[in-house]
Amino acid sequence: MRGYDAVDRSLLTALAADPRATVVALADRLELSRNTVQARMSRLEASGAFLSFERSIDPVPLGFPLEAFISVHVQQKRLADVVDEIAEIPEVIQAHGLSGSVDLLVRVVCRDAHDLFRIDRDILAIDGVERTETSLAMGELIPFRLRPLLDRRG
Amino acid sequence: MRGYDAVDRSLLTALAADPRATVVALADRLELSRNTVQARMSRLEASGAFLSFERSIDPVPLGFPLEAFISVHVQQKRLADVVDEIAEIPEVIQAHGLSGSVDLLVRVVCRDAHDLFRIDRDILAIDGVERTETSLAMGELIPFRLRPLLDRRG
DNA sequence: ACGAGGACTGGGCAACATGCTCAATCGTCC
C-alpha cells in the first residue's frame, strides 16, 4: 500500500496528538464509525506505516543527555565491515550511509564529553575507517515532525 | 525523574517489541503484577520518557522515499531567524544545531531528486544562509535503536 | 441505466482491559 488518503493522514495526526488513544476515542474525534477506524488502523499497521516504538523513547531521561553526529570517512570497500563494527557500540543509536564526501553519518548519545571522546576513538580504531569528524549537537532546533507533511494534500 | 531502574528499562524494551501492548500483557510478560506495571507506566509517562508518536511514523509510505541531510553554514547572529524560516519548509522533518564548522544539520524527506533540489534552493535563498551541502541518505545502515543502551546496566 | 465491488455505518455480543480502591506483604533505612 502506497499513499494514504485524507482519512489515513488525519488518523495519524490524531494518533500523534494522543499515541495511546483508543479506537473509540479516535472514531469520536474524527467523526467516523468505530468499525472504520478499526479497519484503517489494521491496514496502516499491516502496510508498515509504523516504525519501531523505540523512536518514541527519549534518551535523555535514560541518562544520555549528550547527542552528537560523527561523520566517518571509510575505505569504500570495507564499508559493510565498518558498519558491522560500529553497530557493536551501544551508544550508536543510528547511522546513515551518505552520498558525497562523507560516507557515514553516525548518531550517538552519551553521558558526557569524556564518553563521546571514547566513542570517537573506538570508531577511529576500526579497520577501514580513515577519518572522523565529530559535531556535538547543541540542540534539536526543529524537533522531529511529520505534521506539516501530513497536513498537506496528498 | 532521571535514571530508570531495571524494571523501567525492561518495560520500555517490552513496549518496543509491541508498542500497543496492554498493561495486562506487559505484566504477564515481565512477571509483574498489573498494578505495578500500571504505576510504572504512569510514572514513565509523567516523567517525559516518551517523545512524540510522530517519530514512529514511516515517511516512506507517506510518499517520501528519499531522505537527505543538508549541512547549512549560517551567519551566526542570524541563526534563530534562519531556523524559523527553515521550519516553514514542510519537507524539513528535523534540524539540529551543531558545534563545529557546520552550524545546522537539516534532515529532509522528499518525493524525488527534483524535490530535493528545490528544497536546497529554498534554504540557500534564506537571508543569513551562506552555504549548504547536501548529502543524499543512501540508507539507514543502522536503524534507530535504543535497545543496546536499554540492555546495559544502568 | 444497471449491477458489482469497495468502503462506511450502526447494531449487537462475549471476552477482555482499565482505572480505581483496599488490605497485606516485603525490603530498606534510620
Add this chain to the structure above:
DNA sequence: GGACGATTGAGCATGTTGCCCAGTCCTCGT
C-alpha cells in the same frame, strides 16, 4: 523496632476490543 515506599492480589463498575452481520452509499465499467 518502626516507618516508609514499592509491590502484590483481589475486587468491581465501566469502557474497549475484536468479531460478525445487514444495510447504505459511491464509484466503476459495461
